[in-house]
Every structure is written in C-alpha cells, then in structure tokens.
Amino acid sequence: MRPETLAWIILLLPLASAAAITLLTRRQRRLSAALSIGAVAVGFVASLLLTRSFGALAPRDGEFLLASVRWLEVGPLTVDLGLRLDALSNLMLMMVTGVGLMIHLYSRGYMADDASYSRFFACLSLFMFSMLGIVLASNFVMMFVFWELVGVSSYLLIGFWHERASAADAAKKAFLTNRLGDFGFLLGIILVWGALGTVDFAEIQRTLESDPTALGALATLGGVLVFMGTMGKSAQFPLHVWLPDAMEGPTPVSALIHAATMVAAGVYMLARAFFLFDLPAAWPDCLSFLAGISALDIIAWIGGITALLAALMAVQQSDIKRILAYSTLSQLGFMVMAIGCAKPDAGMFHLITHAFFKALLFLGAGSVIHALHHEQNIWKMGGLAARLPVTTWTFVVGTLALCGVPPFSGFYSKDGILAAAESRPLLFGLAILVAGLTTFYMARLYFVAFAGTPRDSHVAEAHESPGVMLWPLRWLAIASILGGFWGIEHTLQTVLAPAAGHGAAGHGAAGGFFATLLAPFGHAPLAACLGLFATGFGFALAYSLYASAPAQDPLPARLGSLARWMRDKFYFDELYDVLVRVTHDAAAAVADWVDRWLVAGLLVRGTLGGVDVCGRILRLVQTGNLQTYAFLAAAGLVLVLWVMLL
C-alpha cells in the first residue's frame, strides 16, 4: 500500500469510528469499544508499516512526503488539507497510536461500570482523530483546525462526568484558558502569513532558511505569538492553571490527553516549526526595550519557570492524580526549555519517553483509584504494595523513569535536556533543582501511598485490577524501561538537528547496552553527573522524611508558610480570580456608567425630558379661554396681513 494511503487511513479511521459510535452503536457497549479500539489498533499497525517507507528508526535527512488536497483558495491564500510524512511525524504517529492503544484497552476495564461507556469511546476516537491531525498537518492553518478540535475533545472528556459541578467547571476552565493561548497562536499564524504569504511548513522553512530576516522586525514577535499556542495547549506558565483541574476527567483521559499526547502537541508544534523560532532577535520599534531577547530565550525561560513552579507545587499535593498532573506540568516545562535552548531533538525525545512513563504512572494511579473505590488522597492510602503487586511494580518503573534513573528511558531524555541547558548556567541550575524536586515528590508519593501500613480501611479491601487494565501497564512499563535503547534519540537528532556535531555518532544508534548506558557521561559528563546527584539527593531527602510512614506530612512543620504556598499552588488561581474579577468589575462599572448616564440618562431621559419641558411650555398657551384664542387668532391674522401687505 502506498504510504499516503496508509496515512489517510490512520487519520480518518478514528473519525469514522467516532461517527459510527455516535450515530449507530450507542446502545451496544461492547461494539462501541471494539470499534474505537480497532481504529487505534489499525492506526498503530499502519504507523509501524510506515516506518518501512520513512525509516523512522533509520531516517534519511530532510526527506518528507506530502499528500495533499487543495482545500481553500481565497485570493493569495491557499490552504491544503495536507499530510506531511517524515520521520518526525512518523515517530509521533507511533507514539500517539501506541500509547493511545494501551489507554483504549485500559479504558475497557476502567470505564466498565460507567453508564456512558459508548460516549466515552466516541470522545476518545474524536480525540485520536484530532491529535493525529495535528501530528500530520502540513501547514499552520490545518494544524490550527485540529488544534481547536483537540481543545473541543479535551473539553468533552474533562467534562465527561458533567453531572459533577467541579468537572463541568474544570472543562470550562481548560477550554477558556486554551482559547487565550490559541488567540495568540492565530495572531502568529496571520502574522507569518502576512509577512511570507504562505502557511505551509515546508515553504516557510525554505524562505526562512534562504533569508533569516524575511520576517523583518516581526520575527521574534511572530515566534512568541505562535508560542502562545504552546503555552495554552502545553499548559506553560502563566496559562498552566487548567491542567491540574483537568484531572476531574476519568483517569484514562488524564493519561491519554493530559499527560501523554495532547499537552505534548504544543511541544511537537515547537519542534515542527522550529525554524520559525530559531531566528535572530528582532523587535518592532515600539517594543525596542526587548531588543536582544530572541524568541528562543523567552521559550526557554517560560519552560524553566513552569518546570520549577510546577515541581514546587507537586511537593505539597495530597491527591495522587494532582501530584502526577503537576509533575506533567513540570516535565512539559522541561521539554519547552530544551527547545528554547535550541535542542528540539532533546525536547522531542523527552516528549516520547515521558509519554510512555507518564501514561504508565497515570494508568497506575487509575488502577489504585479503581481498587480503592475512587479514593485519591494519598494520606488515606499506604501499604498498597502488598495489595496491588502488578500496579506497584509498574508504578515503580514509571517513577524511576520519571526520576531519570539509569537505565530507564527517562534518564537519557532528561540528560539530553540537562545537557541542552548547560549553555545557560542559570537555567542549568534551575533544571538540576527541578530534577531533584522531581525525585523528591515522586519518592514521597511512593513512600506515602505504596509503602508502610494501610491508613484506611479501604486499602485492606483493595484488590488488584482486572487483566485488561494490567496488561497495558506491563507493556507501558516495558516501553518506559527500553525507550532509551530504540534509537529514538538518534532519529530525532538526524531529523531536527542534522548539523549537530554529535548527531552521526549519537548514542543509542549503535553499540551495545553498556555503550548506550555510558554515552551520556561521555558527551556531557557534567549534566549527567549533576543530574544523577540531584536524583540521589532528592531520594535521600524523601527517604529521611517519609520512609517511616508518618501519619501526616512532616514538611509543613519544617517549611512553615512556604509549604502552604506550595500546597495552594502559589495562589495563582486566586490571583487570576482577583484579576479577572477586578477587570470584570471595572468593565462592568464603565458599562454601567455608560448605560446609566449616557444611554438611559442622556439619550432616553434627555429626549423624554426635552419633549416634556417643551410640552409644559406650550401648554401655557392652551388656557381653555375662548377669548384668548380669539385674540390670538386675530393677532395672527393681523401679523399675516402685516407681512403680506407691507
């Protein structure tokens, strides 16, 4: 089969499945699940077949294939419905369909008791369609269309249990926050189109590579505006507030959308359009005070700040899903920071490995929640390791991968990011700190929830989840362990950083287990050693505080108000609440004043009053006295005669 056909099949099957479930099989639960899972499974197989054509695991530099249909032609603007197939999109296809398949399978078990089973799978399929659209998009407009579709399916899935007010609110919050970022994204797309006359990735890249100043003074502004799309979708500071609340959705949704795939879309977009950000700094005159700051600087710092803030917040959360949510935020910040440090390959590598282990962690958390009848507070858990053996060992694998312990996949990707940040000492220090914090909060989660003795009667009654939920955990655990050895990094380096010196000899491409294992120490020893040290330090700290299975968190007593700030997420929600309320109130006050004094006062009552006063004055003339009228008539007659005759 031709690769284009395969790509169209991968993209359109989930859409067909969503349509079929919605229209035909809402009542047949098993059939709906089978349709949805089948669509993803076929997509996964097709993605694997595509690697033969594109060699995602042995790529040829700079080659890509375009399958496009002319969609829109308005004046000078032409937009294709195009699929761009290259090693990068192929890799993402495999990741999205692979992790997606695991989570679809898991959902069969997790959602088994839910009344809206079919609706859930229809939404999942719609999401897969949108996400694959982003991955395959060949131009900005098409990407934006699927970008919004992803936002909609995310909204539907966060608010899946819409009868709960908190879920409905979280869905609304996620959608509106995303809209803020998307507005900037759209402005950026329009700006790029206005300056270059095209929205096609390949054409923009060609233009910008031949002339890096083609965007003129708008280069950096355009990059930052497009980056706003990432800030919304990948939940970067200051638009990060929606992601933790999105945990109101069912746990498979959290794993698929808010950990592995959708939130990664922003990072993928940064890598896909990296040529747009990697331009010399140029600001228009009115923003000249920002001179010298390039788009990549801003991206790197936003990523770094997100990573640090989120890691600090994660330290004091007590909801198992929220800890993972803040950890996701923090890791997304890492990826964005790596791209900001001009290493899109490092960011993308972390994206892929993170998808494996974070999906694994979320599904593990889901398994725990399922076993404990929807108890999510880790301080009511404890001793789970004895009751849920498979969940526990897979969770531990995910934790080790997230903490960056060799030889788990997270070690290689995190090391890549630390190495990327080495050129900026401040960010490098921040990244090391975040790496330590990551280990600390994950170890805390493990010690409190899985180790020790049960704190609650639920735990004693807990039983391991069914096989349909455990097998995805096992497979994802294998991917989390081996992800660093599949040559993903080498592929990404070849695609995204062909000029990089170590690209050809990059670790993971060839060589045995030990060669791969030691490679990070070879090419960036400082980053690898400090990263490992931070991991060890974080673990030691967590061990000393939590290994004795305390009944309560000992940290607030030691940190005082800082712990409260961490627990309350640095009061960002409250700050936004106040900001929104203040602006809202100010706007309302102005509108009220205009309405009260200008519209109702001047226009309505003014007209009324004017007519009323005129009426009252003219009324004096109407005395009701016959003789007055007669006199006035005569006087009028005299006046007329006077005018006529003289």
Added chain:
Amino acid sequence: MTGMHIGLEHYLFVSAALFCLGLLGVVLRRNLLVLYMGLELMLNASNLALVAFSRFLNHLNGQVMVFFIITVAAAEVAVGLALIVALYRKRQTAHVEDLASLKL
C-alpha cells in the same frame, strides 16, 4: 355740503372701525350673548365693506356675497343662540371664563 365727497375710503374706514369694535367686544366682554353681538357686528362690518366695494367698483359679486353672509349669519345665530341657551341650562352661567373645560 359741497366739497365733501363721500368716497370708498370713508365706507371702508367705518367698516374697519365697526370690525375693530366687534373684535374688541369678542375679546374683552365676558358675557357670551354680548360676545355674540360683537361677532354679528364684525360680520356686518365686513358686509358694509363688501357692499361699498360693489358700489364703487361696479361689480355685483360683492352684493351676492353679502346675501350669502346674511343668510349664513341668520342660520348661525339660530344655532349659536340655541347652543348658548343649552349651555346656560347646563352650567347656570353664560360667562366665558367659566367655560374653560378645554384646558387640561
């Protein structure tokens, strides 16, 4: 009495004087009946002017007009007096300042 020629101006002067007297009566007097007399006076003043014009301009239209006016005035008096009597019976007054119910 020679040298004293009575011309159109004299007639018109008398007519104007009568008209003004009638108007003053209408505007100033309080009693409706007297007011009515003033009205008749004004009509007759205009009759006088018309007749004078007819005489001095050798044109009969003026006199025809006068007949019409006399006829209409007779009819008007009949209706008007009946109205005044009816009004008096209803309100026990024939003074104009008491009849101001047109005022809001």
